[in-house]
Amino acid sequence: MRAGETLRLLFRGPTAIVAAAVLLVLIVTAFLGEQLAPHDATGTDVSNRLQAPSADHWFGTDELGRDVLSRVILGAEVSLRVGAVAVGISLVAGVLIGLLAGYYGRWVDDVLMRLSDVLFAFPAMLMAIAVLAILGPGSTNAMIAIGIVYTPIFARITRASVLSVREEVYVKAARSAGAGDLRIIGRHVLPNVTAPIIVQTSISLAFAILSEAALSFVGLGTQPPDPSWGRMLAEGRGFVEQAWWMAVFPGLAIFVTVLAFNVLGDALRDVLDPRQRQAMAGTGVTA
Amino acid sequence: MTRYALRRLAQSVAVLLGVSVLVFAIMQLVPGDPIRAALGQQADPETYQALRDRAGLDDPVPVQFVTWIGNAAVGDFGVSFRSGETVLSLILERVPATLSLAVAAIIVALLIAIPLGTLSALNPRKPVDWFASLSSQAGLSVPDFWLGIMLILVFAGTLGWLPSAGYVPLTEDPVEWARHLILPAITAGVSSGAILTRFVRSSVLESLGQDHVRTARAKGMRARDVLTWHVLRNALVPLVTVGGVQLAYLLSGVVVVEYVFAWPGLGQLAFQAVESRDYPVLQGAVLLFAVIFLLVNLVVDLAYARLDPRITYRSAR
Numbered sequence: 001m002r003a004g005e006t007l008r009l010l011f012r013g014p015t016a017i018v019a020a021a022v023l024l025v026l027i028v029t030a031f032l033g034e035q036l037a038p039h040d041a042t043g044t045d046v047s048n049r050l051q052a053p054s055a056d057h058w059f060g061t062d063e064l065g066r067d068v069l070s071r072v073i074l075g076a077e078v079s080l081r082v083g084a085v086a087v088g089i090s091l092v093a094g095v096l097i098g099l100l101a102g103y104y105g106r107w108v109d110d111v112l113m114r115l116s117d118v119l120f121a122f123p124a125m126l127m128a129i130a131v132l133a134i135l136g137p138g139s140t141n142a143m144i145a146i147g148i149v150y151t152p153i154f155a156r157i158t159r160a161s162v163l164s165v166r167e168e169v170y171v172k173a174a175r176s177a178g179a180g181d182l183r184i185i186g187r188h189v190l191p192n193v194t195a196p197i198i199v200q201t202s203i204s205l206a207f208a209i210l211s212e213a214a215l216s217f218v219g220l221g222t223q224p225p226d227p228s229w230g231r232m233l234a235e236g237r238g239f240v241e242q243a244w245w246m247a248v249f250p251g252l253a254i255f256v257t258v259l260a261f262n263v264l265g266d267a268l269r270d271v272l273d274p275r276q277r278q279a280m281a282g283t284g285v286t287a
Numbered sequence: 288m289t290r291y292a293l294r295r296l297a298q299s300v301a302v303l304l305g306v307s308v309l310v311f312a313i314m315q316l317v318p319g320d321p322i323r324a325a326l327g328q329q330a331d332p333e334t335y336q337a338l339r340d341r342a343g344l345d346d347p348v349p350v351q352f353v354t355w356i357g358n359a360a361v362g363d364f365g366v367s368f369r370s371g372e373t374v375l376s377l378i379l380e381r382v383p384a385t386l387s388l389a390v391a392a393i394i395v396a397l398l399i400a401i402p403l404g405t406l407s408a409l410n411p412r413k414p415v416d417w418f419a420s421l422s423s424q425a426g427l428s429v430p431d432f433w434l435g436i437m438l439i440l441v442f443a444g445t446l447g448w449l450p451s452a453g454y455v456p457l458t459e460d461p462v463e464w465a466r467h468l469i470l471p472a473i474t475a476g477v478s479s480g481a482i483l484t485r486f487v488r489s490s491v492l493e494s495l496g497q498d499h500v501r502t503a504r505a506k507g508m509r510a511r512d513v514l515t516w517h518v519l520r521n522a523l524v525p526l527v528t529v530g531g532v533q534l535a536y537l538l539s540g541v542v543v544v545e546y547v548f549a550w551p552g553l554g555q556l557a558f559q560a561v562e563s564r565d566y567p568v569l570q571g572a573v574l575l576f577a578v579i580f581l582l583v584n585l586v587v588d589l590a591y592a593r594l595d596p597r598i599t600y601r602s603a604r
Binding site for chain 1: 298302306309317424425432436440444536557569573576580581
């Protein structure tokens with residue numbers, strides 16, 4: 001399917017358009033955070049603490065008098081960066097493992113897939129916590145932890161697609177024409193297994209952002225004073241009865257971002273990989 | 288079937304061995320001396336040496352691994368660096384709280400999924416179907432820790448109907464146990480409810496297209512009876528296995544929900560272990576969750592193979 005055709009099919013319904021628009025706004029916000037924020041996001045002003053939403057502070061102020069809206073805006077950059085780098089790690093590692101396992105088969109496949117089974121046996125959040133227990137808290141380590149957690153999913157999806165592409169006539173033709181493994185994998189296999197990988201990338205971004213927020217919420221991800229949405233929720237939790245806005249707005253930001261990635265992922269799956277959608281519906285697998 | 292079961296079992300044992308290696312490695316990979324990290328520099332030298340001896344940290348690593356895995360196989364995960372209690376007793380203390388939360392959450396999930404999924408399948412492309420689709424998408428995207436805080440804000444703060452946190456054992460006061468359970472169970476159950484709604488919808492849709500349903504309708508059977516006896520009965524059988532997998536996810540997935548509601552379960556134990564660098568407790572909790580996960584997946588795979596004889600070892604990989 002050509003890129004133009006894919007985009008036309010993807011955006012024929014309003015939900016995918018809205019999701020893409022929301023993500024575009026978020027990306028722009030992440031890039032222009034400092035310029036867009038109406039106040040200093042880290043500067044404290046105790047005389048102005050716990051102010052309810054008003055014309056001057058649309059989302060109110062926190063326990064140190066910092067503007068919640070400015071912190072939510074700057075938090076977009078942290079969430080998107082951690083999510084993107086984490087998924088980047090799992091994408092590169094997982095696709096490489098999947099390509100090798102699926103293309104070479106035999107013992108390479110056995111070894112790599114059993115290793116991926118081992119990683120898969122750990123519940124995602126617990127695995128991330130265990131990795132952070134070793135590496136120590138922080139947003140860089142959170143990226144690595146989330147990246148490790150999602151690697152086996154990419155490995156499995158890539159391997160499954162490679163197994164069917166490997167037997168195609170054009171791959172056999174390239175092999176009989178004397179093409180090397182690297183060339184066959186790069187030129188003929190990889191371009192034909194991208195559809196499910198693109199779909200998984202969008203869905204994994206949603207879950208990576210959710211995981212980063214959860215890890216920051218429990219104090220293992222982004223550290224203060226950086227304004228991460230999960231960290232802001234953790235701070236807001238202690239003041240929920242006096243200052244509801246401290247918890248409501250960062251949570252809404254996470255919810256809307258994750259929802260947008262999920263909706264776009266679903267729309268991409270409908271266009272690029274409809275069979276996978278049917279298979280997923282039967283297993284309850286979401287990430 | 289027996290051959291498949293044996294091979295699947297052997298595969299699980301191999302994965303379990305790999306899991307054990309990784310869990311064992313937690314203590315080895317911690318930078319510096321793990322006991323010094325847990326106790327601090329001012330620790331009493333006798334306590335320090337006693338813990339070091341108990342954990343066998345002066346032995347060569349392969350010997351440490353063999354001893355550790357041999358002990359773990361009989362439920363001895365060592366002692367807590369902090370309290371000196373055995374890890375097993377700490378874990379067993381926490382099991383009832385986590386189990387009651389996970390079971391209550393799966394009940395919430397089913398109470399959401401069965402009516403919503405069925406209604407959505409019976410009314411495809413109508414408002415109720417869109418509502419179900421939107422709700423399940425929202426349920427999958429909402430951060431459970433945020434949902435928990437919002438529920439506390441409304442039901443504990445504003446309305447004052449339910450307690451905001453804490454746990455009361457069932458044996459102590461069943462009414463208070465239930466009151467404390469409601470908000471965490473809803474919080475933990477929503478995302479599983481969203482997944483199961485999609486499953487019920489596709490399962491009911493598939494069932495509606497079956498020949499025996501058409502025959503029952505052609506016989507003049509009442510629509511309600513067709514739904515109860517022919518559609519739902521068949522559509523909901525596979526829900527048992529998918530629900531089982533969700534329960535396994537919930538047992539380990541409620542860690543953050545436990546944190547929000549100060550619920551003294553296994554997840555909170557794992558967090559406390561990370562905070563206090565109590566590595567044997569962390570190892571015990573992680574290993575236990577991984578074993579539960581593996582066991583449930585094994586049982587589900589075997590159940591599927593029993594129900595569908597076409598599944599073979601090769602195709603199941």
